[in-house]
């Protein structure tokens with residue numbers, strides 16, 4: 001066991017995989033000598049050499065484009081994009097190619113590539129250093145999208161991503177990079193991609209979150225002092241997401257709140273709600289509510305607290321869903 | 337203190353075979369009579385295919401097709417410099433290169449009829465699937481070459497693209513990466529003078545595309561793209577250097593698209609007729625014929641024979657193509673991931689009417 005925060009866990013996963021398989025390589029801006037701007041790759045170049053842990057020119061398209069070629073020709077590249085806001089420079093490569101190579105070549109070629117990037121706000125950073133744009137990759141066929149919320153999962157999911165035969169995007173919640181410490185095994189383990197985790201069982205309401213919002217949501221629920229029995233689900237994988245765990249939970253509780261840091265319209269909560277409507281509509285006692293960022297660009301530091309889902313907004317949503325009275329609303333809509 | 341000149345660059349141009357069929361013997365690559373005959377037959381095959389595919393599009397037997405007429409020397413010349421396990425990253429305008437690299441002709445037709453199975457290269461031949469978004473495949477070639485270098489496989493990766501692609505950021509990032517990591521890659525630009533309607537002069541103020549190599553610290557050369565010997569020689573030299581660890585090369589094949597941009601295009605809207613006349617006199621196939629006739633390697637009978645042989649082969653392939661059973665709808669799900677996701681399985685059943 002080692003006591004590790006999220007950054008250290010990510011580092012442990014890469015070290016473990018670099019040791020395990022000599023096809024694994026790490027590349028990105030400042031990942032070598034400097035160990036990454038968040039130190040996620042600290043010490044890796046020293047241990048594995050500059051051919052396997054590679055500082056690249058400042059070029060996001062080039063990093064991902066070249067990684068695709070590396071993956072296709074027998075390597076297992078783990079590419080870092082310094083901040084998720086800069087993913088867009090490489091989006092063409094991800095959308096137009098990474099997710100389509102197996103399909104286009106009818107299985108002759110594949111693209112076992114991992115793209116790691118710190119994402120999300122709450123750290124008073126510069127513009128485009130705070131984005132939470134994971135839903136874009138749920139609309140990108142052929143791409144898996146993973147968001148860990150704690151050190152244990154971060155190590156296990158990153159190892160799973162590196163061993164996955166297809167491209168995986170790995171979003172690391174910057175805000176809790178160092179906020180949570182856990183004892184995590186030194187031995188190899190993987191956390192399977194595509195499986196949500198019920199981190200707390202409950203009877204009254206299902207709360208779904210991922211990444212840094214899991215911590216915020218859990219804290220909000222704790223503030224309610226067991227007023228309601230809330231089941232908390234860490235989604236962990238956005239694509240392909242674990243509908244089964246969600247549906248089983250909602251069938252039990254009949255109520256659901258989804259929290260995400262991304263903007264509301266077209267956010268991933270919308271997909272979860274549509275799935276609940278498909279599979280568990282008649283179990284619902286109240287409409288599913290979302291606590292999200294508004295449909296605006298991420299504001300600079302002075303106003304970011306208004307943007308991010310807060311304990312207060314989460315509690316308000318929980319209370320609203322818990323106090324929902326369908327008969328009352330039925331009357332309201334008929335008699336107004 | 338006076339200004340100094342830090343560096344100057346020069347751009348080489350290579351032509352071995354001129355439009356009248358004369359060669360510069362001192363530059364001529366070592367090719368046996370047999371090999372030259374093979375090159376000629378491949379060029380005739382590719383041209384015959386191109387015309388056939390165009391006709392088939394007009395008859396509604398395949399969908400949109402992108403012609404290569406005029407660019408046969410650039411494509412065949414490059415293909416013969418490569419090994420099967422070398423990589424090519426082709427565009428849509430690479431049917432000649434694919435066919436010269438053993439991609440089954442029936443499969444090329446299959447692709448242009450809207451069947452993705454056509455892109456699956458035969459085992460052992462690293463023909464990557466065609467890239468439709470212009471320029472985006474350049475960094476893939478860099479990555480594949482980089483992997484070859486790390487794995488010491490001695491493979492070379494070739495990025496194929498047109499003059500239009502050189503305006504994209506991808507071109508810059510790819511050439512820059514290739515230079516920094518000194519990877520075994522060939523950037524094969526077929527400058528056919530147009531990107532749909534836009535002439536080369538409007539893509540860049542630079543006098544040549546080849547000279548752009550200088551900015552990345554890599555080798556660059558312009559060759560007569562209608563001269564199969566020049567293209568072969570440049571590609572062969574670039575591949576040899578790449579295999580020796582001497583890094584990337586940008587080859588600009590100076591050529592001309594004798595056809596419309598695609599089967600949906602009308603080139604008369606944007607280019608003068610006389611221009612095509614000028615280029616027709618520099619036709620890559622006729623030029624090779626003139627050379628071979630001069631050497632007594634070819635006469636009218638041989639020409640007829642080569643043409644008939646090509647037509648017969650293509651007819652066989654067309655028949656083969658037309659017998660291919662359409663793929664099953666499961667195929668659109670089967671190759672997205674190594675394993676289908678639960679949601680994909682559900683959606684597949686839905687589409688197949690099993691639910």
Ligand SMILES: Cc1ncc(C[n+]2csc(CCOP(=O)(O)OP(=O)(O)O)c2C)c(N)n1
Pocket residue numbers: 429468469470471497498499500501502528530531532593597
């Ligand atoms: C990124 C992108 N933009 C636009 C297009 C539409 N388009 C297809 S071919 C083409 C011209 C490309 O010219 P060039 O690179 O010179 O190659 P050529 O077609 O002449 O072989 C354009 C604009 C595209 N396929 N991809």
